[in-house]
Amino acid sequence: MSEGLDVIRRALEHDEALYEKVVSSKTEWEGMIFSVERQEVELSDGSHGLRDLVRHHGGAGVVAVMDGRVCLVRQYRVALDRMTLEIPAGKVDPAEPRDVCAARELTEETGLVADRLELLTEAYGAPGFTNEHTSVYYAHGLTQGPSRLDEGEFLNVVWVDVDDAIEAIRLGLIDDAKTVTGILAAKAYGML
Known part of the structure; x- marks a missing residue:
């Protein structure tokens, strides 16, 4: 080291x-x-x-990339009173392994199924007042199937060119912590 x-x-x-x-x-x-x-x-x-x-309880998210584009979900966040672009993610159920949560959320929100998930990074979004811990994975071997949104969940899937996503992070257009962390980690590790 x-x-x-x-x-x-x-x-x-x-x-x-x-x-x-x-x-x-x-x-x-x-x-x-x-x-x-x-x-x-x-x-x-x-x-x-x-x-x-x-x-x-914590959460898990997935950086999913196909054909040079990253899969993001577009949704309204009432706490911010505006739309956001985020990687597919959700909260971990009690006793649920984090990678299982990530795979479940990826499929529920986007219909994508990964052959394998690889841990990219772990993050605490606001350690000054919360212990919320998010595990972010990179999806390998993606195939498209039907999405299965939870009741009361409304979102759109948006595919964004990887370079545009990175520039949007720099400009503050993509500002969700798990999304920023995941995309930049994947870029740093040579996965994008």
């Missing part, structure tokens, strides 16, 4: 000067997909602070 990776590993080691010890924790709200928890923490200088955390 390179010296740079050793520097990164050391930077990620436990550091008492930055550590926040949880003193108390209370679930404030619990829903089907996530819960909200309030924690009191003791900081390294002895002072105390409050942290509001969103606990989430």
